[in-house]
Amino acid sequence: QVSIYAAGMLAGQIPAWTTDLASLERHAAEVLPPEALGYIVPSAGGGLTARANVAAFEQWRIVPRMLRDHATRDLSTEVLGTPMAAPLLLGPVGVQTLAHPDGELATARAAAALGLTYVHSTQAGHSIEQAAAANGDGQRWFQLYWPTHDELCESFLARARAAGYTTLVLTLDTTLLGWRPRDLDRGYLPFLANEGIANYTSDPVFNALLDKPAEEDPAGAGLAFAGVFPNPGLSWEQLPWLRERWDGPIVLKGLQHVDDARRAVDAGVQGVVVSNHGGRQVDGAVASLDVLPGIAEAVGDELTVLFDSGVRSGPDVLKALALGADAVLLGRPYLYGLALGGQEGVEHVLRCLLAELDLTMGNAGCSTPADLVPELLVRSPR
Ligand code: FNR
Numbered sequence: 079q080v081s082i083y084a085a086g087m088l089a090g091q092i093p094a095w096t097t098d099l100a101s102l103e104r105h106a107a108e109v110l111p112p113e114a115l116g117y118i119v120p121s122a123g124g125g126l127t128a129r130a131n132v133a134a135f136e137q138w139r140i141v142p143r144m145l146r147d148h149a150t151r152d153l154s155t156e157v158l159g160t161p162m163a164a165p166l167l168l169g170p171v172g173v174q175t176l177a178h179p180d181g182e183l184a185t186a187r188a189a190a191a192l193g194l195t196y197v198h199s200t201q202a203g204h205s206i207e208q209a210a211a212a213n214g215d216g217q218r219w220f221q222l223y224w225p226t227h228d229e230l231c232e233s234f235l236a237r238a239r240a241a242g243y244t245t246l247v248l249t250l251d252t253t254l255l256g257w258r259p260r261d262l263d264r265g266y267l268p269f270l271a272n273e274g275i276a277n278y279t280s281d282p283v284f285n286a287l288l289d290k291p292a293e294e295d296p297a298g299a300g301l302a303f304a305g306v307f308p309n310p311g312l313s314w315e316q317l318p319w320l321r322e323r324w325d326g327p328i329v330l331k332g333l334q335h336v337d338d339a340r341r342a343v344d345a346g347v348q349g350v351v352v353s354n355h356g357g358r359q360v361d362g363a364v365a366s367l368d369v370l371p372g373i374a375e376a377v378g379d380e381l382t383v384l385f386d387s388g389v390r391s392g393p394d395v396l397k398a399l400a401l402g403a404d405a406v407l408l409g410r411p412y413l414y415g416l417a418l419g420g421q422e423g424v425e426h427v428l429r430c431l432l433a434e435l436d437l438t439m440g441n442a443g444c445s446t447p448a449d450l451v452p453e454l455l456v457r458s459p460r
Pocket of ligand 1: 173221358407410
């Protein structure tokens with residue numbers, strides 16, 4: 079904040095991009111091609127859940143506390159053994175090459191530069207190894223869409239392990255792709271155009287399934303992907319199989335029901351991400367923030383509770399943490415930064431969000447994430 083004011087007043091330089099994170103979507107829409115925009119911005123169905131995710135934050139208001147000496151503030155934390163400069167992760171987002179040619183490489187570099195954790199999607203535009211190299215000595219987790227092909231699944235896990243990814247995030251809410259009219263109306267699915275399947279086409283097990291190399295026959299590779307991706311038969315009974323094959327922490331992403339969170343405890347995993355995939359899967363689903371307090375209360379003592387869907391500002395992060403999240407994952411906002419300015423754009427968004435979080439915490443009388451407790455919030459009518 080100080081550096082922005084100083085650059086403006088002393089050197090006549092204003093920021094290249096807006097600091098109003100809520101309006102990023104509009105700015106990104108000006109630079110993104112229609113297919114990319116149609117894939118990234120919209121959600122499932124008519125967007126009820128995506129809107130509810132954002133609106134849910136408005137019903138909670140912060141009650142600032144005074145004279146509590148917040149001169150020294152420290153946002154750093156540790157989640158599942160991963161040190162983090164702040165309780166904020168760059169959530170797993172596929173096909174980032176749609177937003178910018180540098181895609182996941184830019185995001186992995188930005189995360190490392192700011193000491194935040196990068197989560198690599200199974201559906202990435204760059205491979206597990208390429209993103210790890212870009213992330214360098216940064217912290218990284220791997221998100222798994224569990225394929226129906228066991229050997230391919232084992233190969234993904236081995237590659238992620240070898241490339242320094244420490245925690246496995248298993249996404250449960252997308253065993254089938256949601257109904258997304260904006261893509262359907264265009265007849266556009268990036269994976270069938272060989273976008274977002276870099277982890278697959280760089281995998282020897284996957285390539286052995288192809289008649290011709292992916293470069294020669296992109297559609298064939300896309301169809302082979304479509305053959306192993308949908309996995310609606312997944313059930314709790316299969317989790318021990320995965321548990322045996324991953325020796326680090328496992329986090330289940332996409333939980334919304336308190337009973338599912340309790341089952342996660344029984345399944346012996348280490349954490350959950352309370353998430354509805356940014357409203358991209360079940361339109362009409364409950365807002366993610368609305369189910370966070372109940373889940374945090376039920377399993378917060380036993381599991382690490384992470385949260386995403388609808389976070390758009392520093393106060394939003396504060397509210398999710400106060401309602402029981404140990405850390406928050408960011409989705410679309412950093413993608414908009416990526417679209418606007420590659421690595422620098424992602425860093426801009428993250429710096430703004432962290433600065434706003436830091437100032438909001440300070441002005442509310444809080445110095446560390448541990449100060450963010452439910453008593454800091456009151457419910458207001460929407
Ligand atoms: C996602 N998300 C996602 N999640 C996941 O587990 N694996 C993935 O490959 C993707 N891909 C993906 C692509 C795009 C374009 C978006 C917008 C989202 C979901 C993501 O991790 C996160 O749950 C939501 O984005 C959070 O909601 P907000 O912050 O976008 O509202």
